[in-house]
Amino acid sequence: MVDIRHGTGEQIGPAEVEDVELYHPHSWWTRYVFSQDAKIIAVQYASTAIAIGMVALVLSWLMRLQLGFPGAFAFIDAERYYQFITMHGMIMVIYLLTALFLGGFGNYLIPLMLGARDMVFPYANMLSYWLYLLAVLVLVASFFAPGGPTGAGWTLYPPQAVLSGTPGGKDWGIILMLSSLILFVIGFTMGGLNYVVTVLQGRTRGMTLMRMPLTVWGIFTATVMALLAFPALFVACVMMLFDRVLGTSFFMPAIVEMGEQLQHGGGSPILFQHLFWFFGHPEVYIVALPAFGIVSDLISTHARKNIFGYRMMVWAIVIIGALSFIVWAHHMYVSGMNPYFGFFFATTTLIIAVPTAIKVYNWVLTLWRGDIHLTLPMLFALAFIVTFVNGGLTGLFLGNVVVDVPLSDTMFVVAHFHMVMGVAPILVIFGAIYHWYPKITGRMLNEAMGQLHFWVTFVGAYLIFFPMHYLGLIGMPRRYYEMGETAFVPASAHTLNEFITIMALIVGAAQIVFLFNLIWSIRHGREAGGNPWRATTLEWQTPETPPRHGNWGKELPIVYRWPYDYSVPGAAEDFIPQTQPGTTSHAPEGAS
Amino acid sequence: MSAETHPSVREPLRRPAGLAGFASDWASDQRTFKNVSWGKAMMWIFLLSDTFVFGCFLIAYMSARMSTAVPWPNPSEVFALHIGGADVPLILIAIMTFVLITSSGTMAMAVNYGYRHDRKKTALLMVITALFGATFVGMQAFEWTKLITEGVRPWGNPWGAPQFGSTFFMITGFHGTHVTIGVIFLLIIARKVWRGDFETGKRGFFTSRKGQYEIVEITGLYWHFVDLVWVFIFAFFYLW
DSSP, X not given: OOOOEEOOOOOOOOOSSOOOOOOOOOSHIIIIISOOOHHHHHHHHHHHHHHHHHHHHXXXXXXXXXXXXXTSSXXXXXXXXXXXXXXXXXXXXXXXXXXXXXXXXXXXXXXXHHTOSSOSOHHHHHHHHHHHHHHHHHHHHHHHSTTOBOOSTTTTOTTGGGSTTSTTSSSSHHHHHHHHHHHHHHHHHHHHHHHHHHXXXXXXXXXXXXXXOHHHHHHHHHHHHHHHHHHHHHHHHHHHHHHHHTOOXXXXXXXXXXXXXXXXXXXXXXXXXXXXXXXXXHHHHHHHHHHHHHHHHHHHHHTTSOOTTHHHHHHHHHHHHXXXXXXXXXXXTTSOOOHHHHHHHHHHHHHHXXXXXXXXXXXXXXXXXXXXXXXXXXXXXXXXXXXXXXHHHHHHHHHSHHHHHHHTTBHHHHHHHIIIIIIHHHHHHHHHHHHHHHHHHSBOOOHHHHHHHHHHHHHHHHHHHHHHHHHHXXXXXXXXXXXXXXXXXXXXXXXXXXXXXXXXXXXXXXHHHHHHHHHHHHHHSOBOOSOTTOOOSGGGGOSSSSOOTTSSSSSOOOOOSOTTOBSOTTOSSSBOOTTOOOSEEOOOTTTO | OTTSOOOOOOSOOOOOOHHHHHHHHXXXXXXXXXXXXXXXXXXXXXXXXXXXXXXXXXXXXXXXXXXXXXOOOOHHHHTXXXXXXXXXXXXXXXXXXXXXXXXXXXXXXXXXXXXXXXXHHHHHHHXXXXXXXXXXXXXXXXXXXXXXXXXXXXXXXSSSOTHHHHHHXXXXXXXXXXXXXXXXXXXXXXXHHHHTHHHHTOBOTTTOOBOOTHHHHHXXXXXXXXXXXHHHHIXXXXXX
């Protein structure tokens, strides 16, 4: 707090690149549907992601109804249950979280926060969305295909994923699932190249790398990771598609199905697991890093205090991103690996806790003695911190081989990953929507509905997932259609399952309040003005709200300072926008 | 704060030399890679991503080949052609490799002439590169036909591990698709160069942006990459 620098000011170099020529839409279609404006594309991405996310929410209801009240709902048979559980997982991880963070927030915030007029390749950016939409439609189509969607579990492990015992295995389900993922990867690559090149090469004058808001750092690092991790998913999907359609044996060992020897032979199911988790583990951080970045900005803005240890935060993001590529086999401790592999991957996994802990400490230290405003974004940000710490601690359990083996495939794992990469990032998404909605629409979201939404969601999520730790510890397996009579599961566990189901229904219903709020506030929300949170970053300094095509007026903004000048002593206001020249700043040396 | 004046735009900032300059360039405003255009940066990053795709394909293939319980067919015999009464091992693959590497040479020349605004030579060299590429794909089609008539299928072959056929068709097919896409792009860009689009500032059909001769180099980056990938496929699939 006392580290105030009074420097001599600095030079801002001249523009190195000519101002871009934007594509100007000629009609309603090219303005709002086939739009090349990153802001419109962001809203399209986000709306599609939320829509398909609602499908996944309903699927989770159905699956919880079966777990809480086994046999009470006749239409949920074992096959349907596996289809619900598979599609719930896949939609939430890929089509909701990844698409919403990178396609939604990435598209909206990167150009605005960096002072760019748009993404660098608006046309490819548009194609990215339409391929994503196509991927979603193919995914939805599998619900209506003969045999229904795949029920292979979201990890799609072969050989079961392409055999007749699994729903969709010998029908259309798995084919449509794999095709949809391939389309998603191609579409994402088009968008991802845009995000990365815009961050690297498309910043405005004065916007150095170390003056980028942490939101941009998080999204940028996650996108780089996605560009390197999705290829493994792409390859795995192509190979499994060949196994299913052409009868190759990449992942298929010699196998007998229904008393019949199949033509397959010599393939390796473990190879699929390696490819899948080489994608799958970075994917966790592809979802988490944007959340880390966004929550840092929310906390700093709403605690009116500069982020603690900005450069440490940046390097922690980058190091987490790098480390996450060498931990993937901790998902495979029970797959039958060389024990030395387990040792190696347990070590790297636990090392990730170091930069992650740095981030958590820095968030808490940012809050310490801050001028905390308990606004809706701040509530969600605080909820994120506690939820993430909870989920992260159980990660330490599961990262150790000897502890993981008995806990593997129990409800403990379900509790862990839902806390750490389900609930925690979703809380950030909610916080971010409450935070940036005024910029996107010009109006505030309704506060009362928001409070209701927050408290039900936050408390409810704990009531859902906390008891699952206990269920896992007593040995209740995950992915079981019903438990039946078992010696080790007491009757009280069934009561607990009923309780969890009821809570899940309530928390799901609270999301309808949120959706209603989103739509209602477009017309009836309070007028927000250009900078309702009195924030420093560039997106709040646009000439119009919502920003027009091209984002800025005639002149691009010039950046004179880092994004965290809140409550600088001696300043007229408790925030100094990045566009304001001057030398009084909290910024550390080099970030000025 | 209001007393402070708005700093005016001055001369380009002097940046330190050596390693410090490297770091300060990377961290500086506007562009991390100075003098690298958006298009070129995008192509490099795309190629990095594509490297991971081919890397995964090749590692999957190597894993299959190393773990197979039945013998792997001998590439020297499988890929031999019967010429003049003798089996010449890998002769077709050697010619294919030669053709593709030659095409990289003509591509590099096209880039050079492009920056000299020599439209005719640039377009001609690009077409020659495309023809080499098409020749490569044609020879690959011949090779596929030969293997298919000998009974190689994605799910099996007469000589051993079924993964031989599946990885062969998948990896060479994926690479051949890349070459084909490259040929199409070369022809499109060659037509634009020939027509003089980059002199008149004609706007792109889809992007409505003005093109520049740099697009020849960007296409070239892709082409050289596809060539380089082939070298790895050649080494790991045929020579192993």
